[in-house]
Amino acid sequence: MEVTSTFAETRGLYGGTVGLLPTLGFFHEGHLRLMGLLRERCDTLVVSLFVNPTQFNDPGDFDAYPRDIERDSELAGGAGVDILFAPSVEEVYGGVSITTVEVTGVTDEMEGRHRPGHFVGVATVVAKLFAGLRPEMAMFGRKDAQQLVVLRAMTSDLRFPIEIVEAPVVREPDGLALSSRNVRLGSTGREKALAISRGLFQASEQVDAGEGRGERLEATVGRSIRSLQVDYVKLASLKTMKPIADLSEPAVLAVAASVDGIRLIDNVMFDWIEGRPRPDRGVFLDELSTLTSLP
Ligand code: PAF
Numbered sequence: 045m046e047v048t049s050t051f052a053e054t055r056g057l058y059g060g061t062v063g064l065l066p067t068l069g070f071f072h073e074g075h076l077r078l079m080g081l082l083r084e085r086c087d088t089l090v091v092s093l094f095v096n097p098t099q100f101n102d103p104g105d106f107d108a109y110p111r112d113i114e115r116d117s118e119l120a121g122g123a124g125v126d127i128l129f130a131p132s133v134e135e136v137y138g139g140v141s142i143t144t145v146e147v148t149g150v151t152d153e154m155e156g157r158h159r160p161g162h163f164v165g166v167a168t169v170v171a172k173l174f175a176g177l178r179p180e181m182a183m184f185g186r187k188d189a190q191q192l193v194v195l196r197a198m199t200s201d202l203r204f205p206i207e208i209v210e211a212p213v214v215r216e217p218d219g220l221a222l223s224s225r226n227v228r229l230g231s232t233g234r235e236k237a238l239a240i241s242r243g244l245f246q247a248s249e250q251v252d253a254g255e256g257r258g259e260r261l262e263a264t265v266g267r268s269i270r271s272l273q274v275d276y277v278k279l280a281s282l283k284t285m286k287p288i289a290d291l292s293e294p295a296v297l298a299v300a301a302s303v304d305g306i307r308l309i310d311n312v313m314f315d316w317i318e319g320r321p322r323p324d325r326g327v328f329l330d331e332l333s334t335l336t337s338l339p
Pocket of ligand 1: 099188
């Protein structure tokens, strides 16, 4: 595996189709599994590692974001990555850098409302990665559901000829969604955080049993996470990312809540299959060894 820091040297190493997994680094098992899934689809697998300062609306959160490039290089090498692209802030934002990318509408609610400026930072950095690295495909996780919808819109609007590949939410066997932030949870924090996935799974069971009212589903999750500091629990359309009253179209039940000051997000998407909503709870680490292709 090569570790690069400029767009030009990275492109110089390509052979065949190029797949990109953009990341903020501090890899966990979920990243490694996604690398494995993308590995099967492309000839050159590039993973970008860049803690993008412009998407952190809270400077404290940016400073506290875990970083360890040596550990990340070892893990990525073991996962079959060809190129780990770890640029400097200067490489990404140097030069004139007075252009930003703002995706409107789908960014109004949820993360967009609670993290002002966040999606401009995300869309801008991903547009720069796309323009600088020019992959044929790029993978984003369903865990960041709103980000996925924002980046699909950006890719299509700006006519990037790049296929967006969706990756499932990856969970610990007990349901906790994997996140680089989980390392900051102590064991009691981890226990408290489990209330998020538990609430989402209870709501999913209600949907399986025929419940479709947004307020009922949100109330179920709300009860489960009542001891956390909740930013939002929302049933939203996957098309508009606006809250909806009923589960009558593809939707996401999304949560953001803090546990001991550590902000976590999680969701269950409801795909529309054979005329009814099917909860996508993601994949569990103990099942993943048998997962050979994307669900
Ligand atoms: O989801 C993330 O890790 C980041 O938002 C991304 C897509 C790498 C952009 O910095």
